Amino acid sequence: MQKSAWLRYRLNEEKADWIIYVTDAGQREHFVKLFKAARKAGWLPTNDTTYPRASHVGFGAVLGGDGRRFNSHYAETFSLVGLLDVAKYYSKRALIERGKDKEWTPKELDETAEAVGYGALKFADLKNNRLTSYSFSYDQMLRDKGKTAVYLLYAHARICSIIRKSGKDIDELKTAGKLVFDHADERALGLHLLRFSETVEEACTKLLPHVLSEYLYGLSEQYSRFYNNCQVIGSKEETSRLLLCEATTIVMRKCFHLLGITPVY
Template sequence: MLSPRTELEKIFEKAIQKSFPKETSEFKLDPDIKESTQPQFGHYQFNSAMKLSKILKIPPRQVAEVITSNVDKGSLIESLEIAGPGFINITLSPHYLEKSIKQILRGETFDKKAKQKIIIDFSSPNIAKELHVGHLRSTIIGDSLSRLFEFLGHDVLRLNHIGDWGTQFGMLIAYLKEECKEILTGQKTADLAELMAWYKQSKARFDADPEFKKRAQKEVYHLQNGDEESLEAWKMICDISKKGYQEIYELLDVSIKDRGESFYNPLLKSIVEDLEKKGLVTVSEGAKCLFLEGFASRDGTTQPLIIQKQDGGYLYATTDLAAIRQRIQDEKADRIIYVTDAGQSLHFNMIFKAAEAAGYLDRTKTKVDHVPFGLVLGPDGKKFKTRSGETEKLIDLLNKAIEKARLLIEERHLEMTPSEKEELAKKLGIGAVKYADLSSHRTSDYVFSYDRMLRFEGNTAAYLMYSYVRIQSIKRKVGIDPQLIQEKTDLELSHPSEIALSLHLTQFGDVLEQVSVDLLPNRLTEYLYGLSNHFNAFFRDCRVEGTSQEKSRLLLAEAAAKTLKQGLFILGVETVERM
C-alpha cells in the first residue's frame, strides 16, 4: 500500500499544477507534507504555501486557498483547514484508515520498489582474537540493516570481512611449530582462548627476538606463496577462531557469510598494476601511493593512500580496493554498505574516491555508504572495560545480560516452567542489548547499562515486548482468531485513541523507507516506541472484550501486534507470547 504521505504528495502536486498551470510549467515544486505535531492541527500539514508565495508573488494564505479549492479529496481526505499564514491542515478519512488497517492485516505494508543487489559488510573480527564489546555495534547494526533490506524485497549479501591474512599468521605459525607442534599435526585440539594466548606470546617473541622475527617473516612468505603445510596451519587457526565467534552469532541470531582478506589476496598484485597503468600511482619514500584531491594532512600536504609498502607488502587499502572492484564487477552490487566505527570514516572516503578515480566505482550506478558508529561507554563515560581494565568480551557481556534478565524474571514471580523462563531470559536479555544499541543514534556514543535496558518502562525492548504480550492476552480472553474474521468484519474507528493508533500504523512503511535512505535504525525504534504508547492508550480507553466493537477493536489490536513483531524482527529482537 502507498503511505498516506506519499498519496498526499501526489494529490497536492496535482492540485498545485491545476491551481497555477502557467507558473508550474516553468518550475517543479515537491509538496512539503509533514505529520502534524498536535491533534488539533489534523493528521498532516501542507507547508509549501510560503515557498510558493515567494515564487508567485501572491500572499501565502491566498495560495493556500487556491490550492485547497483544487484538491481532489477522494477517499483519503476527510477535511482541509487553512491555518495561520497559509498552512493547510489535513485530516484523513476514517474510511481510508479502516482500509489501511485491513491492508496491514493482509501483510500489505508497503509498495515494493525495484529489487537491488545490496552488499552489507559488517562485524569483521580478526582471527586469533575474541569478539569484544567493540564488535557489538557493527554486528547488531549490520544485521538490522540486512533484515530491513531483506524485508523490503532486495537481494542482500551479508559479508564478514574477517582479518584472516597477514604478518600475524607468520608469527603464530612459527610459534606453534616451535612450541605446540601437536596442534599443527592434529594430535591435540585447542579453543579460541588458547589460540589468543599463543598469539600474545608469539607477538611478544616477535617484538623481542630478531631471529624469531626472521622465521615468522619466512612463514609469511611461505603462506603467501601457497606452501601446503603453511596453508594447513593457517586453515586450522581460522577454524578455531570461527568456531569461537560462531557461538556469538548463534546467540545473537545473526547469519553472515565469511569472506576474509585472504579471499582478495590473489587480486592485490593486479590492483597495483592496474592503478599504475592508469597513471594513478606515485612512489613516495619507496611506497606506492595514490594522492587524491581533497584529503589533506595536518601540515597541509595531500595525504597519501598507500597501496604497497617499500618492502612489497600490501595494506588494508589495497584489499579494500580489490574488494570494492570485485563486489561491483563480479557481484554486480547496486549498493554497498560498510558498517565500521567512525574512526574509519577517512579511510573509506579515500577508498571510494580512489575507486572512482580508477573507474571501478560509478556512483550513478552503484551507491556506496560508510555507516560509522560511536563508542559503547561504561558507567564512567569511558570506553567499556571490565573491572580489571580489560576490554569486555562480547560473549561475557551477552551472558551477563541473560543472567540479569533471569534474575528479573524470578523477582516478578512469573507463572512459567523453568524452560519457559530460560527462553524468556534469553530473548529478553539479548533483545535488551540489541534494542538499547539500536535505539541510540548510530553516530553517538552511549553508556551501556543493564539496569536501564531491562526496564519495563520507557523506550526499551522489555516495554515493547510487554505491549506485544498484552495484545496476545487480549486475543486469548476474547477467544477469537483474528485471521478468521478479518475479511468479513467491518472496522469502526471512532474513538480518538483508535484513530491515533490507526494513523500511526499507516506510517510504518514511511519509517522503513527513511531508514533505508539514512541507515539510522533509531528511527525505527522511535516509531515502535510510539506505536507501543499509542496501543497502550487505546488499551486504556477502548475496552475490547464484550463490547459491541469487540471484533473491530480486536483487529486493530492485531494490526498493532503484527507491526510490532515485524518491526522488532527487523531490529533482530524476538517477541514472546507470555511475560
C-alpha cells in the same frame, strides 16, 4: 590497498548492488578517500544514488559506567558472546523475581530469558542515533518502563493476551469484520500503523535504525493510550478493536524482526 581489493572483489566478483561499511565514525575520512578513488577508477558511478554504490555507516562510542570508552584495553570490556550471556543471566534473574507466582518450565524460562536479554541488548544499541555516544548499562536496558526492549516485548505480550482472552477466532474476524475509527485514539493508532512502510523506507535510505526503534516505541505508546481509553473486550466495538489489536501485533512483529528481536507471547 586491502580495502581497495575487497571493494573491487565485491563489485566485480560478488556483483554487490550496495556495499555498506560499518565502523566507528573516526574512520569516515578514510572511506571518503576510498570511494573517491573507486569513482576515479571507474569502479563506482559518480552519482552516489546510482547502483552499484558504497556507503560508510559510522557510529559513536559506547561508554562504560565511568564514562570511559569501551575498547580492547578497557578493564570491564566483554566479548559479544560475553555481553549476550550476561544479558541473558540478568534477564533470567529479573523474570524469576518479577514472576514469583508463575510456574516456569526450565525450557520456558531459558527461552524467554534469552529472547528478552538478547533483545534488550540489541535495542539498547539500535535505539540511539548511530552517531551519538551512549553509556552502556544492563540495569537501564532491562527496565520494564521507558524506551527498552523489555517494555516493548511486554506490550506485545499484553496485546496477544487480550486477543486470547476474547475467545474470538481472529482469522474469522478478518474475513467478516471491519475496522471502525470513531474514537480519536482509534484513529491515532490507525494513522501510526499506516506510517510503518514510510518509516522502514526512511531507516533504510538513511541507514538509521533508530528511526525504526523510535517508531516501534511510539506505536507501543499509542496503543497504550488506545487501550486505556477504548474498552476492547465486551464493548460494542469489540470486533473492530480486536482487529486493531491484531494489526498492531503484526506491525510490532515486523519491527522486531527487522531489529533482530524475538517477540515474547
